Amino acid sequence: MARQRVAVIFGGRSGEHEVSLRSARSVMGALDTERWEVAPIGVTRSGAWLSVGETKAALAAGAEAFDEGGAALATDGALAELGACDVAFPLVHGTYGEDGCLQGLLEMTGIPYAGAGVAASGVGMDKALQKALFREAGIPVARYVVLRRPEVEGDGDEARRFVEDEVGYPCFTKPANGGSSIGITRAASREDLGGAFAAALAHDEKVVVEQAVDGREIECSMLGNEAPEAAGVVGEIEPDREFYDYDSKYAADSGTTLHVPARIEADTSERVRELARRMYLAMGCEGYARVDFFVGADGTATGSEVNTIPGFTSISMFPRLWEASGLPYRELLTRILDLALERGERGAAR
Ligand SMILES: Nc1ncnc2c1ncn2[C@@H]1O[C@H](COP(=O)(O)OP(=O)(O)O)[C@@H](O)[C@H]1O
Ligand SMILES: [Mg+2]
Numbered sequence: 001m002a003r004q005r006v007a008v009i010f011g012g013r014s015g016e017h018e019v020s021l022r023s024a025r026s027v028m029g030a031l032d033t034e035r036w037e038v039a040p041i042g043v044t045r046s047g048a049w050l051s052v053g054e055t056k057a058a059l060a061a062g063a064e065a066f067d068e069g070g071a072a073l074a075t076d077g078a079l080a081e082l083g084a085c086d087v088a089f090p091l092v093h094g095t096y097g098e099d100g101c102l103q104g105l106l107e108m109t110g111i112p113y114a115g116a117g118v119a120a121s122g123v124g125m126d127k128a129l130q131k132a133l134f135r136e137a138g139i140p141v142a143r144y145v146v147l148r149r150p151e152v153e154g155d156g157d158e159a160r161r162f163v164e165d166e167v168g169y170p171c172f173t174k175p176a177n178g179g180s181s182i183g184i185t186r187a188a189s190r191e192d193l194g195g196a197f198a199a200a201l202a203h204d205e206k207v208v209v210e211q212a213v214d215g216r217e218i219e220c221s222m223l224g225n226e227a228p229e230a231a232g233v234v235g236e237i238e239p240d241r242e243f244y245d246y247d248s249k250y251a252a253d254s255g256t257t258l259h260v261p262a263r264i265e266a267d268t269s270e271r272v273r274e275l276a277r278r279m280y281l282a283m284g285c286e287g288y289a290r291v292d293f294f295v296g297a298d299g300t301a302t303g304s305e306v307n308t309i310p311g312f313t314s315i316s317m318f319p320r321l322w323e324a325s326g327l328p329y330r331e332l333l334t335r336i337l338d339l340a341l342e343r344g345e346r347g348a349a350r
Contacts, residue, residue, distance in 0.1 A: 003033075003034070003037045004035065004037070004086040005036075005037045005039055005085045005087075006036045006038055006039065006088070006089055006337060007040075007041050007082050007088040007111070008024055008031075008038055008039070008089045008091060009041045009082075009089065009091060009092060010023065010040070010041075010042060010043065010091040011043040011045070011092065012093070012097045012102075013043070013045060013046065013047045014092070014093060014094025014095045014097060014098075014179070015094060015182050016093035016180050017045055017066070018063065019250065019311060020093045020097070022311075023091045023093070023313055023316070024040070024091045024312075025059070026314050026316075026329075030329050030330050031330070032331075036333075039082075039085055040052060040055040040059065041081065041082060042054070042055035043097075044066045044067065044068050045066060047096065049079070051078050052077065052081050053077065082109060083111070085111060086111075086341070087111065087113065087114070087337050087340050087341055087344070088112070088113040089113070089114045089333075089337065090102050090103065090106070091309060092309070094125075094179045094180070095125070097309065098121060098124065098125055098179070098307075098309040099121055099122055099124075099126075099177065100118045100122035100125065103117055103118045112340045112341050112344025112345075114287050114336045114340045115286070115289070115308055115309060116283075116285045116289060116308040117284070117286055120283050120284040120308060121308050124285070124289070124307065124308040125177050125179075126176050126206075127174055127177075127178070127208045129176075130283065130305060130306065131144055131208070133282055134279060134282060137282035139275060139278060139282065140275075140302050141304075142210045142211045143166065143167050143210070143211040144209060144210040144211065145166045145209050146176065146206060147159050147162070147163075147197075147206070147207045148205060148206055148207075149201055149206075149207075152201060152207060153201070156197070160190065160193055164190075167211045168211060169187060169188055169189055169212075170186055170187060170188045170212040171187050171209050171211055172184060172185070172187070172209070172210045172243075173196040173197060173200045173207055173208070173209050174200055174207065174210070175200045175201075175203035175204030175207065176206035176207065177203070177206070179307075180246055180250070181243075181246045182246055183199050183202060183204070184245065185199050186212065186243055213296070213304075214294075214297075215294040215295045215296040215300075215302070216236050216262065216294070217236060217244060217293070217304075218234055218272055218293040218294070218295045219234065219236070219237065219262075219292050219317050220234045220235075220276035220292075220321070221235075221291075221318050221321040221322055222276055222289050222290070222291055223287075223288050223327075223332075223336070224286075224287075224339065225286045225287065225339055228277060228280050228281065228285070229277075230273035230274075230277055231273075231322050231327075232273075232325040233260060233261045233321050233325045234261060234264070235259060235260045235317050235321050235324075236260075236261075237257075237258060237259075237317070238258075240256050240257075258317055258320065260321060260324050262295075264295055265299060268299040268301065271301055272293055272301050275293070275303060276291035276293075279303055279306055280306065283306055285308060287336055287339050287343070288318070288336050288339070289306050289307060289308050290306070290307045290318045291305075291307075292304040292305050314329050319332055
C-alpha cells in the first residue's frame with residue numbers, strides 16, 4: 001500500500017502549548033513509517049502556522065523556536081501543504097485546537113482528521129455544556145452551578161449564596177473552558193471563594209462550581225466511531241497533593257502516581273467502562289478520547305469529564321491504557337488514523 005501523508009498539527013496558542021509539543025514529538029517518533037509519511041505543521045504561541053520545512057527547523061532548534069510572532073495562516077506554505085495531506089492528526093490541546101476551531105478549519109479543507117468532530121470538540125472544551133449533556137443522558141455527575149462574570153462580579157454575595165445553597169463546601173471552581181487544571185481552585189470555605197472566582201475568571205467569562213467528590217480518579221481510554229470500545233484496562237491517577245493541579249500534572253518533580261490498572265474491583269471497572277461508552281456516545285465523540293471519573297470507596301462512579309485530545313506522549317495515560325490492554329502505541333496511532341479515514345469516506349466528519 002502506498003504511504004499516506006499525515007499532517008501532525010501541534011503547538012498553538014493555549015496554555016497547553018508545551019504539552020502539545022511533547023505529545024507531537026512522541027507521536028511523530030512512533031508513527032509506522034511503512035504506512036505513514038509525516039508532515040509536521042507547528043503552530044507558534046501567537047497562532048502562526050509554520051510550513052513543514054519551518055516546522056522541522058523549529059523542532060530541531062527547540063521549544064523557543066515556536067515563540068515567534070506572525071499572524072495565523074500568514075505563512076504561504078502551511079495551508080497548501082496541509083491540502084496535500086491525506087489525513088490530519090490534530091494534537092493542539094486546549095483553545096483553538098481541542099475546542100472545535102481547528103476541527104472546523106479541517107472540515108473546510110475537506111481533509112479527514114483524527115478524533116472528535118466540531119460539535120463534540122466544542123462540547124468537550126466547555127465544562128458547563130458537557131455537564132448539562134451528561135445530566136440529560138442520565139450520567140451521574142457532581143452537583144454543580146454555572147455562573148457568568150457579571151453575576152460573580154456584580155453581586156458577589158448573591159453568587160456566594162447561590163453556590164452555598166446549591167453546591168456547598170468543599171467545592172471546585174473552574175473556568176468553563178480550560179484544561180490542565182489551569183484556573184481551578186478547591187474552595188474549602190467561604191473565605192476561599194472570592195479568590196477562587198477570580199482565578200477562574202482570569203481564564204473565562206463562565207465559571208463552573210462543582211461539589212467536591214470523594215474518591216479515586218479513574219480514567220478510561222476510548223477508541224472508535226459508531227461502535228466505540230473502552231480499553232480493557234482502566235487507570236488511576238494518584239496526585240501527590242490535594243488535587244490533580246497543573247504542577248502535579250507536569251512538574252518534573254511531581255510525585256503523582258499513575259496506576260495501571262486502577263486499584264478498583266473488576267466489577268467497578270466494568271461499570272466505569274460502560275459509563276465511559278455512554279459518555280462518549282452522548283457527546284458524539286469519534287476516533288478516540290479519554291473519559292475521566294471519580295470512584296468512591298463503595299464503588300460509586302461519578303462522571304468527571306471527556307478529553308477529546310488527551311495527553312499523547314508514550315507514557316501518557318491514554319496510550320498506556322491501550323498498551324496495557326494489548327494495543328501498542330504505534331498500532332494505536334494507525335488505528336486512530338484509519339478511523340479518521342473511515343469517517344472521511346463516509347463523509348460524516350461532523
Ligand atoms: N468535583 C470534583 N471533586 C473532586 N476533585 C475535583 C473535582 N473537580 C475537579 N477536581 C480535581 O481537579 C482536577 C482538574 O479538574 P478537571 O475538571 O479534570 O479539569 P481539567 O480539564 O483542567 O483537567 C481533577 O483531576 C481533580 O483532581
Ligand atoms: Mg481533567
